[in-house]
Amino acid sequence: xxxxxxxxxxxxxxxxxxxxxxxxxxxxxxxxxxxxxxxxxxxxxxxxxxxxxxxxxxxxxxxxxxxxxxxxxxxxxxxxxxxxxxxxxxxxxxxxxxxxxxxxxxxxxxxxxxxxxxxxxxxxxxxxxxxxxxxxxxxxxxxxxxxxxxxxxxxxxxxxxxxxxxxxxxxxxxxxxxxxxxxxxxxxxxxxxxxxxxxxxxxxxxxxxxxxxxxxxxxxxxxxxxxxxxxxxxxxxxxxxxxxxxxxxxxxxxxxxxxxxxxxxxxxxxxxxxxxxxxxxxxxxxxxxxxxxxxxxxxxxxxxxxxxxxxxxxxxxxxxxxxxxxxxxxxxxxxxxxxxxxxxx
Amino acid sequence: xxxxxxxxxxxxxxxxxxxxxxxxxxxxxxxxxxxxxxxxxxxxxxxxxxxxxxxxxxxxxxxxxxxxxxxxxxxxxxxxxxxxxxxxxxxxxxxxxxxxxxxxxxxxxxxxxxxxxxxxxxxxxxxxxxxxxxxxxxxxxxxxxxxxxxxxxxxxxxxxxxxxxxxxxxxxxxxxxxxxxxxxxxxxxxxxxxxxxxxxxxxxxxxxxxxxxxxxxxxxxxxxxxxxxxxxxxxxxxxxxxxxxxxxxxxxxxxxxxxxxxxxxxxxxxxxxxxxxxxxxxxxxxxxxxxxxxxxxxxxxxxxxxxxxxxxxxxxxxxxxxxxxxxxxxxxxxxxxxxxxxxxxxxxxxxxxxxxxxxxxxxxxxxxxxxxxxxxxxxxxxxxxxxxxxxxxxxxxxxxxxxxxxxxxxxxxxxxxxxxxxxxxxxxxxxxxxxxxxxxxxxxxxxxxxxxxxxxxxxxxxxxxxxxxxxxxxxxxxxxxxxxxxxxxxxxxxxxxxxxxxxxxxxxxx
Numbered sequence: 001x002x003x004x005x006x007x008x009x010x011x012x013x014x015x016x017x018x019x020x021x022x023x024x025x026x027x028x029x030x031x032x033x034x035x036x037x038x039x040x041x042x043x044x045x046x047x048x049x050x051x052x053x054x055x056x057x058x059x060x061x062x063x064x065x066x067x068x069x070x071x072x073x074x075x076x077x078x079x080x081x082x083x084x085x086x087x088x089x090x091x092x093x094x095x096x097x098x099x100x101x102x103x104x105x106x107x108x109x110x111x112x113x114x115x116x117x118x119x120x121x122x123x124x125x126x127x128x129x130x131x132x133x134x135x136x137x138x139x140x141x142x143x144x145x146x147x148x149x150x151x152x153x154x155x156x157x158x159x160x161x162x163x164x165x166x167x168x169x170x171x172x173x174x175x176x177x178x179x180x181x182x183x184x185x186x187x188x189x190x191x192x193x194x195x196x197x198x199x200x201x202x203x204x205x206x207x208x209x210x211x212x213x214x215x216x217x218x219x220x221x222x223x224x225x226x227x228x229x230x231x232x233x234x235x236x237x238x239x240x241x242x243x244x245x246x247x248x249x250x251x252x253x254x255x256x257x258x259x260x261x262x263x264x265x266x267x268x269x270x271x272x273x274x275x276x277x278x279x280x281x282x283x284x285x286x287x288x289x290x291x292x293x294x295x296x297x298x299x300x301x302x303x304x305x306x307x308x309x310x311x312x313x314x315x316x317x318x319x320x321x322x323x324x325x326x327x328x329x330x331x332x333x334x335x336x337x338x339x340x341x342x343x344x345x
Numbered sequence: 346x347x348x349x350x351x352x353x354x355x356x357x358x359x360x361x362x363x364x365x366x367x368x369x370x371x372x373x374x375x376x377x378x379x380x381x382x383x384x385x386x387x388x389x390x391x392x393x394x395x396x397x398x399x400x401x402x403x404x405x406x407x408x409x410x411x412x413x414x415x416x417x418x419x420x421x422x423x424x425x426x427x428x429x430x431x432x433x434x435x436x437x438x439x440x441x442x443x444x445x446x447x448x449x450x451x452x453x454x455x456x457x458x459x460x461x462x463x464x465x466x467x468x469x470x471x472x473x474x475x476x477x478x479x480x481x482x483x484x485x486x487x488x489x490x491x492x493x494x495x496x497x498x499x500x501x502x503x504x505x506x507x508x509x510x511x512x513x514x515x516x517x518x519x520x521x522x523x524x525x526x527x528x529x530x531x532x533x534x535x536x537x538x539x540x541x542x543x544x545x546x547x548x549x550x551x552x553x554x555x556x557x558x559x560x561x562x563x564x565x566x567x568x569x570x571x572x573x574x575x576x577x578x579x580x581x582x583x584x585x586x587x588x589x590x591x592x593x594x595x596x597x598x599x600x601x602x603x604x605x606x607x608x609x610x611x612x613x614x615x616x617x618x619x620x621x622x623x624x625x626x627x628x629x630x631x632x633x634x635x636x637x638x639x640x641x642x643x644x645x646x647x648x649x650x651x652x653x654x655x656x657x658x659x660x661x662x663x664x665x666x667x668x669x670x671x672x673x674x675x676x677x678x679x680x681x682x683x684x685x686x687x688x689x690x691x692x693x694x695x696x697x698x699x700x701x702x703x704x705x706x707x708x709x710x711x712x713x714x715x716x717x718x719x720x721x722x723x724x725x726x727x728x729x730x731x732x733x734x735x736x737x738x739x740x741x742x743x744x745x746x747x748x749x750x751x752x753x754x755x756x757x758x759x760x761x762x763x764x765x766x767x768x769x770x771x772x773x774x775x776x777x778x779x780x781x782x783x784x785x786x787x788x789x790x791x792x793x794x795x796x797x798x799x800x801x802x803x804x805x806x807x808x809x810x811x812x813x814x815x816x817x818x819x820x821x822x823x824x825x826x827x828x829x830x831x832x833x834x835x836x837x838x839x840x841x842x843x844x845x846x847x848x849x850x851x852x853x854x855x
Contacts, residue, residue, distance in 0.1 A: 194715045194723040197708055204703045211660060211698050212766065213684040213716040272703045 011317040012264050012281045015310065019288045027295055039168045043291065045176075051287030052179035053078070053234035055280065057254050058261035059186055060227030062279045065262050066203045067223045068271030069123060069130035074231040074258060076141020077115050078251025081108040081235030083148040086156050086245035095158040104161070109232045115141075116228025120221035134224075138255070145247035155244040165240030175237050182233065186226070187276050199223065203271030257286050260307075264314045285310070354417060356381045356512055356544045357402065357433075362411035364397050371397040374411070375570045377563055379513065379544040384535060386547050386559035386576070390588055390646055390811050394568040395548060399515055402546075403435050404428035416512060434511035436502040436519060444491030444498075449473035451490050452505045476504045480534050496527035503534060507543075514538065515546045520554055521647065524625075532558055550647030551828055552581055552850065564588055581850035588645070589813050589846070612636065613671055615773055615805045616688070618657065620666030627652040629665050630831035632824065634774055634805040639796065641820030641837070642809040643845050649829035650809045651693055654776045657807065658690025659683040671773075684717055689767035693779035693809070699763045700751045707733040707747035709762050714769045736765035741791060757788025764792065768799075775799065776807040781815065793819060813842050827852045 023030040023043065033042035057074045064071045085108040089095040092104075115137060122133035167174045190196035201209045202219050210216045234254070239245045263269070264285055265278025289310055293303040316322045355378040364372040372394045379385045389395045400406045402413065404425045413420045415431050442451045449470045458468035473486045482500055490498060499519055506514050516535075520528050535545055535558060549555055555562070556576060564571040564587045571587045614633035622629030627649040634640050642650045655661045657668065659677040668676045670686045677683040680690065692698035701709055710733045715724055724732070733747035740761040742754075751762055760780060767775055777796065781789045796819060800806050810816050816823060823840055825833040825848045832852050847853070 192723065194718075194720045197704075197712075197715065198720055200704060201701050201708070201712055204701045205697070208692075208698050208701055209712070209716075211658075211680050211690065211692060212713040213681040214712065215681060215716070219720075 009266060009275065009278055009281065012266070012278065012285060012314055015264075015314050015317075016281055016285050016288065019285065019292055019310075023288070023292055023295065026292075035171075038171055040171055040173075043295075045173065047284070047287050047291050048176045049173040050291070051283055052173075052175040053237050053251070054254060054257050054261060054286055055179050055283035056182060056230045056234040056237070057227075057251075058258040058265075058279045058283045059183055059276065060223075060230030061255075061258040062262050062265070062267055062274050062276060063186075063190070063199060063223045064130070064227045065259075065267055065269060066199050066271060066274035067220045068203050068206070069220065069223065070134065070259070070269075071119065071224060071227045071231075072131065072134040072255050073115065073119060073137035073141055074227060074234075075251040075254045076138050076145070077112050077228050077231035078235035078238060078254055079142050079145040079245075079247050080115065080148065081112045081232040082239030082245040082250045083145040083154070083247055084108040084111045085161070085236050086154040086239050087148055089156040089158050089161060090154050095156055096160065098160050101158060101160040105164075105236055108236050109229065112228045112232025112235070113225060116225040117221075119228065120224035123224060124217040124220040142247055145245070145250075149245055149247050151247075153244055153246045157243065161240050162243055163240075165237045165242075175241070178233065178237065182230065183276070183280065190276070195219075200272050200274065203274070258283075260311050261286050264311060266318060285314070353380055353382075355379060355414075356416055358414040359398075359402065360412050360414075362398070362401055362408045362413070364394075364401055364406050364408050371568050372401070372408075373568045375565065375568070377402075377570070378573075379546060381512070381542045381544050382539050383560045384539060384545045384547050384558050386549070386555045386562045387565065388555070388562050388584065388588055389565035389571075393565040393588070395565055396517075397568075398565065399435070399517060399546070399548070402428065402513075403433055403515065429509070432510065432512035433515070434506035434509060434513065435515040435517065436499060436506060437517050442490055442498060442502055442505070444489075446490060447487050448477070448484060448490050448493075448501050449486035451501055452476055452486075452508055454505075456508065472508075473504075476508050477501075479507070480504055480537065482534075494527070496523050496530065499523075500531065500534060503538075507538065507541075511543060513544045513546065515548075517548050518550070518647075519547070520549055520551060528554065550645055552584070552645070553828065556581065582847055585645070585846045585850045589811075589842075615671050616657065617669045618666065619669070621656050621663050621668055622665040623652065623656060623661055623663050624665075626661065626829070627656065628830040632657075632831070632834070634807060636773070636803050636805055637800055638822065639800045639806045639808055639820045641816035641823045642807065642826060643813055643816045643823055644826030644849055646811060647829075648826040648849070649831070650826050651778055652829065653824075653826065653831070654690060654778050654807060654809060657683075657774075658688055658776050660690055660692075681716070684713060684770060684772075687771065687773040688776070689713070689770060689772040689774070690776040691763055691767055691778060691780060693782065695756070695759055695763060700759050702752035703750060705748050705750055706737070706742065706754070706762055709751050710736055710747075710765045710769055713766050717770055732769060733765075736762075736768065740765055740795065755788075757792075760788065760792065764795070772804065774805045774807065776809075778809045779811065780808075781810060781812075813845055817842060817845070825849060 027043070030043045033040055033044060057078070061071055061074065085104040088104040088107055089100065092100045094100055119134050119137060122128040123130050163174050164178070165175050169177055190199065198214050198219055201214055202216050206216050235251060238250050261282035262279050264282035265275050267274040267278060289307050290303070293306055298306060357379040359377040361374045361376060362372050363370070363374055375394065375398060377398060387395050387398065397406060401408050404423070404427055415433070420431055452473040453469045458465040458472060470486050477484060477486060480500060480503065482504065484493065484497060490501060503514070519531060523531065535547070538545060547555070547559055559576050561573065561575050562579065562584065563573045564584065566588065612635055614635050616634050618630065618632040620629040620631065630653065642653065644650050656663050658680060659682060660680055662678065670676065670688065673686055677686055677688070683690070701712065707729055711724055711729050718724065730747055736742065737745045737747065742758050742761045742765070751759055754762065764780065780792055796806055796808060808816065808819050817837065817840060820837050823835045823837050823845065824831060825835070825845055827849055833848050
């Protein structure tokens with residue numbers, strides 16, 4: 001199984017390495033990581049830091065997709081979480097105190113969990129199709145965020161809050177550490193408990209799982225809760241990075257990047273087997289693409305096309321049908337010269 | 346054979362039809378015919394080939410050999426569309442209409458009256474209303490189809506079939522979810538269509554209904570034609586005999602012995618169902634099962650065997666009566682709760698409700714046990730492998746590799762994996778719904794032996810099979826089902842297949 005997983009992951013890894021090599025060719029100092037004031041700096045570090053919110057959202061998305069679902073509302077939750085945290089900080093007489101920041105962060109995460117519970121209830125209890133259920137919050141969410149911020153972009157000046165998205169801990173950007181810890185926790189939680197196997201079982205065959213005594217509803221529900229938690233943390237990260245809550249643009253289209261990351265990572269939309277490692281690679285491919293496009297200096301419009309081409313390539317390479325056709329083509333190409341030789345003689 | 350043949354020529358004449366699927370001959374040189382203005386019933390148990398025959402007639406399957414004549418002309422069916430154009434119309438069990446459109450739209454879809462390029466809605470609705478009036482259906486053509494009961498939807502589907510001037514109308518289990526009044530309505534419509542000369546193929550598991558409406562019957566068994574009969578010429582008992590047959594070779598050595606029947610004995614039963622029932626599923630019944638007892642459920646497909654079993658396993662919710670499990674005060678309301686009470690239900694639908702096909706043998710075996718322990722208390726990988734290997738050896742599962750995905754296994758081995766899953770939770774009561782269906786004869790004998798071993802070691806087993814001989818060989822008690830009702834509960838001290846067939850056919854206990 002492990003070998004098979006390796007084979008499935010090989011193409012995304014090849015693409016990622018290819019992108020990195022491309023960057024080195026364009027910008028020879030790409031891999032250079034320098035230490036300044038005890039902090040690490042460099043293009044790679046930037047990619048990791050800027051990719052952290054996408055990785056977080058994709059992490060939650062992986063488990064949701066594994067249960068045959070999808071969560072379109074993550075971008076809206078990003079905006080709401082940022083709006084909640086920033087408006088609490090802005091209203092506080094002492095936004096610089098650590099306790100205020102902890103309170104604001106806790107409130108934002110709490111709100112995100114409530115939103116996740118709402119999604120989970122619609123899908124697991126009411127039985128609404130996941131794409132429709134989460135579309136509700138996707139549509140309404142930015143409006144809710146606007147209500148919280150009263151239509152303004154709220155800027156905050158709070159040094160401890162800024163650490164989350166733009167600061168450093170033990171030499172590394174804090175956001176990378178946070179994303180790494182959440183990723184590690186998710187991996188441990190799904191693989192060291194039985195949760196991973198039960199999620200896969202529910203994703204492959206929900207009815208058979210129910211008959212085997214698997215608490216299907218609770219598992220589906222918790223997947224949406226976890227997805228919202230990840231989106232909430234990502235929202236805090238993004239608003240901290242720019243020290244502002246922008247309801248219109250925070251996490252805009254992040255759900256699409258997250259879904260792409262999951263798909264590139266090889267988790268199937270039909271539910272069941274999923275790969276957290278695949279999602280990790282997928283999220284880095286997406287972020288490296290974005291960064292590469294900026295360094296090359298392509299316009300945002302062209303960048304989307306660029307992204308689409310890379311994603312399509314990865315998906316094609318992963319498709320067994322495409323690989324079979326490609327192999328056949330290759331073989332016939334190789335045979336051709338022989339045939340020509342035959343005609344000539 | 347009958348004087349009908351002299352009067353008219355058949356509208357449908359299928360001759361020597363053979364249909365094969367990889368590894369299976371679904372129909373073996375079967376001939377079948379229908380006359381205009383008759384109701385014809387196709388009879389047979391699971392796997393007899395009924396649905397293959399219907400699908401061949403409707404163009405879903407293409408026969409490997411044989412000819413299909415429709416109205417005297419050779420029919421070259423290459424798809425469902427051609428069959429429909431030739432006048433063969435089908436109303437399926439699950440109505441395949443568009444529930445969000447109006448009744449008129451559903452009846453006339455694709456054949457709307459036109460005024461130039463535009464649809465003339467007024468004329469379209471009028472035509473739909475005419476068709477409904479012809480069937481004496483009192484519904485508003487402008488109302489949305491989905492707002493009506495399944496019975497009405499079915500009649501609308503029939504109205505649509507008449508609208509496209511069907512010569513042959515196939516009704517596949519049309520009454521399976523209708524109540525008595527709705528069935529009467531449907532039969533009124535069927536009789537009306539008969540008068541118009543439509544040939545109607547009526548497929549139903551309800552013997553009484555078949556005898557009420559059908560003029561002739563064709564019986565299939567194991568993909569072969571048993572015979573064609575006029576309904577009035579064949580007794581129900583003969584019919585059941587022909588459907589079930591009695592030749593099951595090679596398994597006679599597997600039989601329950603050494604168990605002393607303890608019906609009404611001093612031990613408390615493990616489970617006691619009192620008046621347990623579910624509307625539209627099964628009429629209220631009483632049932633007990635004791636330790637070490639194999640209770641066989643006999644009856645035709647659709648007789649309520651599965652429905653009864655699903656209530657015991659809390660797969661479906663009962664709406665009447667109670668189920669008492671020894672040692673528990675409250676009855677289980679979910680499969681999870683039933684499993685906690687050590688009652689396991691193994692579904693007849695192995696693919697959709699049994700195995701998790703994309704997971705490994707190991708995952709499939711430990712699933713129920715793991716679910717019971719809770720997600721947090723993971724069974725260690727080593728223990729998982731031990732469990733999987735011990736069941737792989739005990740049940741002789743091939744390949745003997747816990748990492749192989751279950752979808753790559755044969756049917757018999759998948760069934761064994763499923764059995765291992767239930768055995769792993771050490772059930773007190775194991776409900777096996779058709780555990781031997783569709784698997785090869787070797788695996789079948791192995792599973793039968795296993796069931797007997799389990800019961801000898803004190804497990805209570807409820808054993809369901811379409812094969813009467815198998816049920817009789819295995820069981821200490823036989824419960825007979827008929828038309829969604831429990832009609833008899835017999836101690837198996839030499840009960841014969843003939844006795845049980847009489848009960849299945851007539852509902853009377855001899």
